[in-house]
Amino acid sequence: MKIGEFAKKSGVTVKTLLHYDKIGLLKPSKKTDCGYRIYCEDDFLKLQQITTLKFIGLSLTEISHILHESGENLESMISIQKKALEEKKKHIDSVIEVFNKAQNTAKKNGFLDANNLIDIIKITNMEKSVKEQYKSDKNLNLRSNLYSYNINKIDWDEWCFDQMEFPKNARILELGCGPGKLWSKNSKKIDKRLNITLSDFSKNMLKIAKEKLKYIDYEFIYKEINAEDIPYEAESFDIVIAQHMIYFVPNIEKALSEIRRVLSPNGKFYVTGNSYDSMRELNELIERFAPNIGLDNNGLSSRFSLENGEKMLKKHFSKVEVETLEGKIIVDDPKPVVSYKASTIQGSSILVGETKKEFTNYLENYIKNNGNISITTKTCIFKATK
Template sequence: MKIGEFAKRSGVTVKTLLHYDKIGLLEPSEKTDSGYRIYCEDDFLKLQQITTLKFIGLSLNEISHTLHESGENLESMIAIQKKALEEKKKHIEAVIDVFNKAQNTAKKNRFLDANNLIDIIKITNMEKSVKEQYKSDKNLNLRSNLHSYNINKVDWDTWCFNQMNFPKGARILELGCGPGKLWSKNKNSIDKGLNITVSDFSKSMLKIAKDKLKDVDHNFEYKEINAEDIPYEDESFDVVIAQHMLYFVPNIEKALSEINRVLSHGGMFYVSANSCESMAELNELVENFAPNLGLDNNGFSTRFDLEHGRSMLEKYFSEVNVEILQGKIIVDDAKPVVSYKASTIQGSSILVGEKKKEFTKYLEDYIKENKSISITTKTCMFKAKK
């Protein structure tokens, strides 16, 4: 069929099809000598994939990469797209839940305070911002670099590992593994008899973890997992681990319910988080530099932190204890501080171009006057027993 008929049958405009052809995303099956574009039934499949991937939030460049690199068969492609749509549905449901709570508050109090509005903004923006943040481990590395100036030289991943107790032959699930540092940093302490599943919601991050852990002498299982929908039977694990990731989950309550479900009776959930006191001096510096831009906080981490985590966990676990690790970053160079703040979800869209240069100059002047920047760090490990 010619482009007009193909557009009419598919519900896509001719202009859109011409653009897809121009960028090589959807080329017609044939072009006649007179220049007519001819489409066939197979082109509907390609167009269906494009429209679905576009709907779930991928850019045209990302869609092009996905279609040309996937090499999946038809059944697999449909399953992947269906799964992606299910994830989008869950996110939309979480957004609706926040709006319902806000609506109830408005009915009761006749107004919405700033916290209600912040919740709405955060939850609606979360899907895209988290996806962008964890396409690679670049941002994690930038933030780790600032922490290397901490005068408390206890390694974070070593400290976390030492807080955990792994029964002999335990079945372990790590959610949000990132680049796999928990296991690579402690590779000489891993019991060979442990059954460890390393997971992340980001496919690209999971690939990074797999590459980083290839030299660790252990047979890890790798799984792409959304913490709100853990694809395992009840009581499948003796230990579940979540390092600094729970606050990124749109529906934390749903995730905690799922973690409780897959834990065996008496199983342990080890979850780390920040304190609201952490990075307080840096947040104050940023607020003085640029008031009311939303950079004077620790972002999503306030959704599950040291101060509020226990009450959330106690709804799902019989016993909750906490260990705290404190430190102090002392740095006399503006660059790692700027890189840290600019790598955060909120900072990545604000501290760019001239604004980033201005912030760098502001910190350099501060260091010149005060010799260094001192920043409090305070994190914790919750130990929750089912």
Template sequence: MKIGEFAKRSGVTVKTLLHYDKIGLLKPSQKTDSGYRIYCEDDFLKLQQITTLKFIGLSLNEISHIIHESGENLENMISIQKKALEEKKKHIDAVIDVFNKAKNKAKINGFLDANNLIDIIKITNMESRVREQYKSDKNLNIRSNLHSYNINKVDFDKWCFNQISFPEKARILELGCGTGKLWFKNKESIDKNLDITLSDFSKSMLKIAKDKLKDVDYDFKYEEINMENIPYDDESFDIVIAEHMIYFASDIEKALSEIKRVLTFGGMLYISANSCETMAELNKLAEKFDSSLGIDNNGYSSRFELENGDAVLKKHFNKVDVEILEGKIIVDDAKTVVSYKASTIQGSSMLVGEKKKEFTKYLEDHIKKNGNISITTKTCMFKAMK
């Protein structure tokens, strides 16, 4: 069929089809000598994939990569798209829940205060910004660089590992494994009888973790998982580990409910988080520099932290203990501090161009006056038993 009929049958405009052809996203099956584009039934499959992936929120470049380079067969492609749509639905449900809560508060108070508006902004913005943040390990490495100035030289991942009690032949699931650094840094201490599954919602991170751990003498399993929909049966694991990531869940309560479901009776959740005191001095400097930028806080991590995590966990778990690790960053390099803030979700869009230069100059002046920047670090490990 010619482009006009194909457009009419599919409900997509001719202009859109011409654009897809131009960028190589959807080429017609053939072109006549006269230059007419001819489409066939198979092209509907390609167009369906494009429209579904666009609906999910992917860019045309991302869609092109999936369609042309994934090598998935038809059944797998349909399964992948269905899963992605289910995740989209869950995110929309979480957004609706926030709006309902805001509506109820507005009904009672007669207005929406700033906190209600902030909740709406964060939840509607969260998914795409978090995915963008963790496409590679670049931002994680930048943030690790600032923490290398910590005068408390206890390695965080070794500290976390030592907090975990591993039963013999335990089945372990790590959510949000990132680069796999927890296991890489403790590779000499891994019991070969453990059954360890590393997961992340980012395919890129899983690839990085696999590469980082390829020479570690252990056969890790890898799984792409959204923590709000863990694809395992009830009581599949003895231990679940979640390092600094639970606050990225659109629905934290749903994520914890899923974790509890897959844990055995007596199973343990080890979940690390920051304190609201973490980065307090840096946040205060950012506020004095320009409070309108929104970089004077710890971002999403405030959704689950030392100060509120205990109450949240006790809704789901019988017993909750906590261990705390404190430290102090002493740094005299303004660029390292600016890079840290610019690597965060909010900072990546606000600390650019002239604004980034101005903030660097602001911190350089502070260092000249005070000798350095002193920044509190305070993190914790919750130990929750089912």
């Protein structure tokens, strides 16, 4: 088939096919001496994969990478697309749940308040934002840099580790392990008898964790896991850990239910979060710099925090305890402060170009007049028992 006939049969425009050819995503089976593009039945299979993955929301670059990884194995191609569609369905289900709540509120009160609208905005935008945020550990490192100015020199990961109790031969699952800092910072304390599974929803982050932990004398198990659908049988773990990640999950209630399901009787769930008071002074500075810019808060972390976490956990766990760690960041350089906010999900699209320069100048003047910037930090760890 020439390109016109192929386009007509597939329902894709000639312009689109020309673009796919140009970027190497879908090249015709052959070209005639006169330059005509000739397509065959095999090209329908390639086009089907592209349109399905595009429907899911992937970019053409991501699609090209997936097709390259899957090669010519038809079963592998179908499996990848099916898995991606299932993930998309889960996210859509979460969005529908939020809309159902909004609909019930509208029926009851006759209007939707700002909190209802914020929930809808966050849940519909969350999947892509979080995915982009954690393709690498770059943003995590930028945020950690600001915390290095904290006058409370207690290491966060060491403090968390010391709050946890690990029974002999315990089966441990960490959700959202990131680059594996909890274990690299506490490598000398790891009991070799423990069975530790490190998981993350980001394949790239798992690769980073593997690389950074390969020098530790322990054989970790690595697995890509969505916290809303943990692929293990009931009572598979004695301990589940989630450090500063549960508020990124679209459906927190579903994740907590899953965590409880995979915990053994009397198993422990250790989960961390921030306080509303954390970064208060920085948020106030941003509000004065540019009211309503959308950065004068702690973003998604407010979905599960010191103030509301206990109530959420008590729906699923018999006993909930909490410990807090407070500190104060004192910094006389605007760069780590700007980098911190610019590395967040909201800031990555707001603090760019001239706005970033203006905010940097604003902080420079503030430091000149006040000597430094003082920022409260307040985090917590919940200890929930099944």
